[in-house]
Amino acid sequence: MQIYKEKSERHVLTLTVDNEAGTLARIAGMFTARGYNIDSLTVADVTEDRSTSRITIVTNGPPATIEQIIAQCERLIPVHKVTDLTEEGPHVERELALVKVTGSGDNRIEAIRLADIYRARVIDATTKSFIFEITGSPEKIDTFLTLMREVGFVEVGRTGVAALMRGSKPS
Amino acid sequence: MSAKSGAEILLKSLIDQGVDTVFGYPGGAVLPIYDALFKHPKIKHILVRHEAGAAHAAEGYARSTGKPGVVLVTSGPGATNAVTGIADAFMDSIPLIVITGQVPSTLIGSDAFQEADTVGITRHCTKHNYLVKDPNELASVMKEAFFIATNGRPGPIVIDIPKDVQVAQPDTDTPQRKAHARCNIPHEADIHDITKAVELLANAKAPILYTGGGIINSGPAASKALIELASLCNAPVTSTLMGLGSLPSDDPKWLGMLGMHGTYEANMAMNQCDVMLCLGARFDDRVTGRLDAFSPNSYKIHVDIDRSSINKTVRVDLPIIADVGRAIEQMIKIWKGRKLKAANLEKWWESIEGWRAVKCLNYPANKDEIMPQYAIERLYEATKDKSLIITTEVGQHQMWAAQHFHFQEPNKWLTSGGLGTMGYGLPAAIGAQIGNPDALVIDIAGEASIQMNIQELGTASQYRLPIKIFIINNQWMGMVRQWQELTFKSRFSESYSDSLPDFVRLAEAYGWKGIVIDHPDNLDDSIAEMIAYKGPVIVDCRVTKNANCFPMIPSGAAHTDMLLDSSAVTGEMDDEAKALV
Numbered sequence: 001m002q003i004y005k006e007k008s009e010r011h012v013l014t015l016t017v018d019n020e021a022g023t024l025a026r027i028a029g030m031f032t033a034r035g036y037n038i039d040s041l042t043v044a045d046v047t048e049d050r051s052t053s054r055i056t057i058v059t060n061g062p063p064a065t066i067e068q069i070i071a072q073c074e075r076l077i078p079v080h081k082v083t084d085l086t087e088e089g090p091h092v093e094r095e096l097a098l099v100k101v102t103g104s105g106d107n108r109i110e111a112i113r114l115a116d117i118y119r120a121r122v123i124d125a126t127t128k129s130f131i132f133e134i135t136g137s138p139e140k141i142d143t144f145l146t147l148m149r150e151v152g153f154v155e156v157g158r159t160g161v162a163a164l165m166r167g168s169k170p171s
Numbered sequence: 172m173s174a175k176s177g178a179e180i181l182l183k184s185l186i187d188q189g190v191d192t193v194f195g196y197p198g199g200a201v202l203p204i205y206d207a208l209f210k211h212p213k214i215k216h217i218l219v220r221h222e223a224g225a226a227h228a229a230e231g232y233a234r235s236t237g238k239p240g241v242v243l244v245t246s247g248p249g250a251t252n253a254v255t256g257i258a259d260a261f262m263d264s265i266p267l268i269v270i271t272g273q274v275p276s277t278l279i280g281s282d283a284f285q286e287a288d289t290v291g292i293t294r295h296c297t298k299h300n301y302l303v304k305d306p307n308e309l310a311s312v313m314k315e316a317f318f319i320a321t322n323g324r325p326g327p328i329v330i331d332i333p334k335d336v337q338v339a340q341p342d343t344d345t346p347q348r349k350a351h352a353r354c355n356i357p358h359e360a361d362i363h364d365i366t367k368a369v370e371l372l373a374n375a376k377a378p379i380l381y382t383g384g385g386i387i388n389s390g391p392a393a394s395k396a397l398i399e400l401a402s403l404c405n406a407p408v409t410s411t412l413m414g415l416g417s418l419p420s421d422d423p424k425w426l427g428m429l430g431m432h433g434t435y436e437a438n439m440a441m442n443q444c445d446v447m448l449c450l451g452a453r454f455d456d457r458v459t460g461r462l463d464a465f466s467p468n469s470y471k472i473h474v475d476i477d478r479s480s481i482n483k484t485v486r487v488d489l490p491i492i493a494d495v496g497r498a499i500e501q502m503i504k505i506w507k508g509r510k511l512k513a514a515n516l517e518k519w520w521e522s523i524e525g526w527r528a529v530k531c532l533n534y535p536a537n538k539d540e541i542m543p544q545y546a547i548e549r550l551y552e553a554t555k556d557k558s559l560i561i562t563t564e565v566g567q568h569q570m571w572a573a574q575h576f577h578f579q580e581p582n583k584w585l586t587s588g589g590l591g592t593m594g595y596g597l598p599a600a601i602g603a604q605i606g607n608p609d610a611l612v613i614d615i616a617g618e619a620s621i622q623m624n625i626q627e628l629g630t631a632s633q634y635r636l637p638i639k640i641f642i643i644n645n646q647w648m649g650m651v652r653q654w655q656e657l658t659f660k661s662r663f664s665e666s667y668s669d670s671l672p673d674f675v676r677l678a679e680a681y682g683w684k685g686i687v688i689d690h691p692d693n694l695d696d697s698i699a700e701m702i703a704y705k706g707p708v709i710v711d712c713r714v715t716k717n718a719n720c721f722p723m724i725p726s727g728a729a730h731t732d733m734l735l736d737s738s739a740v741t742g743e744m745d746d747e748a749k750a751l752v
Binding site: 021022025026029030033064067068071072074075076077 | 290291294295298299300302319477478479481482483486
């Protein structure tokens with residue numbers, strides 16, 4: 001027999017949660033237990049008293065699954081609010097990456113030129129290597145990495161997506 | 172007055188919450204709590220024989236009394252043994268407070284003796300759980316835990332307390348942690364949605380009420396409201412396994428249980444209805460059968476307290492997130508306020524009578540051997556006028572009990588629905604008997620299931636609980652054998668109950684009475700003997716070995732493809748069918 005898969009959509013969710021031990025495990029574990037996907041996940045506390053964290057999850061799945069993911073997140077006790085930015089309307093997404101490349105001669109010059117085009121900054125340099133810092137949409141970072149792979153790419157560290165709704169209202 | 176230890180704070184919290192009974196088993200990491208419990212004037216501790224028994228007993232107590240069940244076990248194996256019961260309570264939405272001891276907080280993470288990551292292990296089978304590392308937090312955590320367990324959709328809460336926290340006294344200078352009400356309490360239903368639901372119901376030509384365990388969880392008032400709503404709109408009512416008892420079975424609108432082993436009339440009515448009002452049920456796979464053929468032409472209204480139940484498996488047209496009892500009361504109010512009349516449903520009831528005439532629960536008569544269905548019928552006849560609570564294990568006997576035993580009230584039928592836990596029935600009966608000392612509590616069991624928590628016989632002996640265990644003994648793990656017959660060409664792989672104990676001598680060894688019934692003619696007298704006996708009884712009812720449970724919707728089939736008798740059950744199924752549960 002064959003196992004069929006439905007068509008997926010990418011959604012960016014933000015969760016407002018209590019900043020306490022185990023919250024992240026609860027959410028990440030729920031995704032695993034129910035077979036949902038996590039493409040990226042970022043978390044940090046966002047209030048002055050450190051009581052509340054904001055989690056940004058990029059996930060994908062058929063629309064019915066996305067609806068279930070939101071309901072299942074809301075069911076967790078430390079989760080106060082879930083917003084589906086993809087559904088809510090225009091939003092901005094940013095990700096930061098640190099990219100290490102090595103090389104000499106033309107490759108080195110090409111790496112610098114490309115970095116300049118992509119508005120990546122050099123934050124560390126030796127005679128044989130650079131570390132670039134690049135911020136942007138996940139697609140922009142993907143493209144930048146594809147180019148770097150041709151000019152001495154060594155490794156990358158990515159933060160995952162942080163996102164907010166456009167306009168004056170909080171998400 | 173000297174400062175209180177963590178253990179004393181814990182007990183005070185329990186008393187403040189009205190707890191008078193705790194099911195538990197002591198061990199190293201809960202010794203301080205057990206010391207505080209020693210000869211306690213207000214809290215009665217029920218010592219089980221295995222922690223799984225404690226969790227199921229607390230479930231039985233909770234389900235039959237409507238109060239949360241409380242469990243107290245030690246760290247490591249104590250906690251892991253309780254996990255099945257916790258997962259069971261999670262699936263069936265039973266409020267439990269499970270207190271687990273933990274190694275001292277300084278040793279957590281060091282692979283200390285009897286250490287297990289209880290909070291990690293139970294994270295996804297509890298509604299919420301806590302590791303309390305500071306005695307200052309204990310009182311507020313306890314308060315919060317009871318609130319979460321009993322509000323919204325009920326469920327189990329685990330509170331893991333390291334041994335040093337049980338001994339330590341809170342530092343009164345630091346502010347106490349605040350308990351926050353962090354549980355989404357469902358509001359009253361949106362009045363527009365309720366009005367729409369009522370209008371749909373009043374204008375339906377073929378309505379049906381599909382009810383579930385949510386009605387029981389909502390409290391006895393919800394069952395009363397259901398009776399009234401059904402009589403106002405004259406719609407037929409069916410129920411899931413978990414909801415049996417919410418509508419009295421002698422009500423003419425009662426169709427019996429629906430789903431895999433539900434009645435023909437219930438499943439056909441679900442298939443043919445034009446408006447389906449789902450009240451506190453969750454479109455479980457045992458109920459829906461093949462999803463794309465499930466009630467294809469109906470307008471579906473779903474009332475549930477838990478938003479994640481909406482559209483989980485079946486897309487519905489009108490979701491209403493509310494306490495189901497409150498929602499029904501709102502519907503009744505609108506119905507009466509508008510002086511609505513039930514639509515003319517004569518044709519619909521005619522169709523239903525036609526399906527009823529199939530008499531799907533009939534089974535072949537047998538003069539020489541006991542048919543299991545007959546045994547349950549006779550048990551029902553002999554006990555129906557008593558104050559009765561029935562528990563079951565899991566398997567054929569459970570389905571036969573659901574089909575052939577009939578319930579008039581909620582909270583009288585305790586069974587493991589979602590998780591399907593063999594070994595549930597005996598400890599649940601213990602919990603039910605503790606909570607209802609005057610009730611006649613009977614565990615309808617199978618000879619295989621009963622052995623899964625057989626050690627709890629000792630618990631019932633210790634507390635003089637006059638529980639009756641009625642074993643439908645067919646010497647097979649019957650449901651497994653039935654599926655092997657249906658799907659795997661009768662290759663009965665490991666499903667025979669070999670080396671069974673002599674249940675009568677086993678009963679006697681524990682101080683129980685044992686009775687064997689091996690002929691249909693002896694059934695009534697032996698059942699009467701069982702009821703008349705003041706103490707606990709095991710009945711070994713030896714039934715015909717090869718009976719199967721019908722009607723049945725094979726896994727992955729539609730409601731209209733019911734098997735009514737065994738003639739349809741032979742051969743081997745394809746891989747698609749084999750992969751279904």
